[in-house]
Each structure stands twice: as C-alpha cells, then as structure tokens.
Amino acid sequence: MDMTWDAQRDWPLLESGLAGRLRRDCMEEWERFIHHPFVRGLADGTLPENAFRNFLIQDYLYLVQYTRACALSVHKSTTVEDMRAAAALVSGILDTELPLHVNYCTGWGIDEDMLRRAPESLELLAYSRFILDRAQTGDLLDLLVTLAPCMIGYGEIGARLHADPATRRDGNPYWSWIALYGGQEFTDLVEGGIHRLNRVGAQYGADARYPMLRAEFNTAVRLEAAFWEAGQGTGV
Numbered sequence: 001m002d003m004t005w006d007a008q009r010d011w012p013l014l015e016s017g018l019a020g021r022l023r024r025d026c027m028e029e030w031e032r033f034i035h036h037p038f039v040r041g042l043a044d045g046t047l048p049e050n051a052f053r054n055f056l057i058q059d060y061l062y063l064v065q066y067t068r069a070c071a072l073s074v075h076k077s078t079t080v081e082d083m084r085a086a087a088a089l090v091s092g093i094l095d096t097e098l099p100l101h102v103n104y105c106t107g108w109g110i111d112e113d114m115l116r117r118a119p120e121s122l123e124l125l126a127y128s129r130f131i132l133d134r135a136q137t138g139d140l141l142d143l144l145v146t147l148a149p150c151m152i153g154y155g156e157i158g159a160r161l162h163a164d165p166a167t168r169r170d171g172n173p174y175w176s177w178i179a180l181y182g183g184q185e186f187t188d189l190v191e192g193g194i195h196r197l198n199r200v201g202a203q204y205g206a207d208a209r210y211p212m213l214r215a216e217f218n219t220a221v222r223l224e225a226a227f228w229e230a231g232q233g234t235g236v
C-alpha cells in the first residue's frame with residue numbers, strides 16, 4: 001500500500017469548496033510549487049545549508065509583508081466576526097510566529113539585526129507587492145484567495161514530508177522545519193484558513209467571479225514556486 005500523503009484521501013477539506021477548486025484548477029503550477037527541488041532538498045537533507053539560511057532571511061522579510069497584507073483584511077472585513085478572525089491572525093503572527101521565526105534563525109546563526117537589514121530579493125519584491133496590491137485594490141475575498149497558496153501550500157508540503165517514509169529524519173538539519181509545518185498546530189491553522197476562505201467565498205459570490213479569483217490564485221502559486229529561490233542571489 002502506498003503510505004505517502006495524498007491530498008484527496010488525507011485532506012477531505014480540499015475536496016469541495018473554493019479552496020479545493022482553486023488548487024485543482026491550478027494543478028500544474030501547484031505541483032511545481034510543492035514538489036520544487038528546494039522542497040526535495042529539505043526532505044532528503046541535501047539542500048545546501050547556505051541556500052536555506054538565505055531562504056530564512058527572505059522568509060522573515062516575507063512574513064513582515066504578509067502581516068501588512070493581513071492587517072488590511074481587518075479593514076476589508078464587513079462583519080465583526082470576520083474582523084475578529086482577521087485581527088487574531090495578525091496578532092498571532094506578530095506575537096508568536098515572527099518571534100518563533102527569529103528564534104529559529106538564531107539557531108542557524110542569523111541574528112535579528114541581519115534579518116532586518118537584509119535587502120529584499122526580486123522574488124520577494126514581486127510576491128509581496130502582488131499580495132499588497134490585491135489587498136489594497138480588491139475586497140476581502142480577493143485578499144484571502146491571494147494569501148491562500150501560502151497557507152495551503154506550506155500545510156500540504158509539511159503534511160506530505162512529515163508523513164512520507166522516504167523523508168530523512170535522523171541527521172536531517174531540516175527535520176525541525178518539516179515537523180513545524182507538518183505538526184498539528186500548523187495543520188489546525190491551515191484548516192481554519194480553508195474554512196474561512198470557503199465561507200467568505202460563498203458570502204462574496206465566488207462562483208460568479210471565479211475566473212478572476214483563479215487568476216489571482218494562479219499568480220500567487222507561481223510566485224510561491226519562484227520564492228524557493230529567493231535567497232539564491234541572482235537579483236541585481
């Protein structure tokens with residue numbers, strides 16, 4: 001029996017609803033994102049450590065820009081419940097995730113000052129400014145669709161690598177990263193995000209706007225795939 005993680009079997013949440021439909025309709029780009037060579041290098045531990053360090057620095061800068069976009073989802077919300085959910089996510093990132101990321105980076109020899117001073121890569125500039133543009137000019141649904149690949153993708157990558165018997169655990173310097181994204185706490189967060197996206201989709205008439213939403217999702221997936229190389233320093 002194939003014991004590797006399978007979205008259709010192991011994540012029924014993605015079978016129906018807007019999140020699952022978007023993911024299925026962008027499968028080619030989605031696979032390039034979640035099966036990127038960088039991800040394979042994390043799984044078997046062969047990714048050069050310097051590539052990972054540079055990725056962590058760009059990922060810190062990404063989290064900061066992501067949080068700014070998320071903050072706009074408080075403003076874009078039209079019910080108090082949606083505002084509360086959005087505000088909770090913003091606080092969660094600022095108070096918990098960012099400090100965790102900074103701490104994790106310390107373990108890799110990167111201090112907070114280095115994180116804050118690092119120049120933004122072209123991949124980061126493209127991705128974060130795309131998100132911020134959709135956040136500023138779209139409504140709550142455009143914003144959540146644009147942020148969805150980040151959440152669902154890392155959830156799926158974490159779940160896959162965590163469950164796959166071929167993933168190297170012993171002596172793999174990236175195992176703690178895999179365990180974080182494949183763990184229950186992060187899975188719960190992702191599932192909450194999928195429910196929220198499906199709910200807001202129904203509320204904001206996603207079916208009638210589907211081609212536009214799909215284009216936003218697709219662009220974000222392509223930018224996620226490109227982001228694995230954000231730390232490789234080809235930018236000028």
Ligand SMILES: Cc1ncc(C[n+]2csc(CCO)c2C)c(N)n1
Nearest residue numbers: 059062063066093097150151154227
């Ligand atoms: C490039 C990039 N994409 C996605 C994530 C994962 N991620 C960042 S914020 C967030 C949601 C709020 O916790 C998630 C899932 C990442 N770290 N870096």
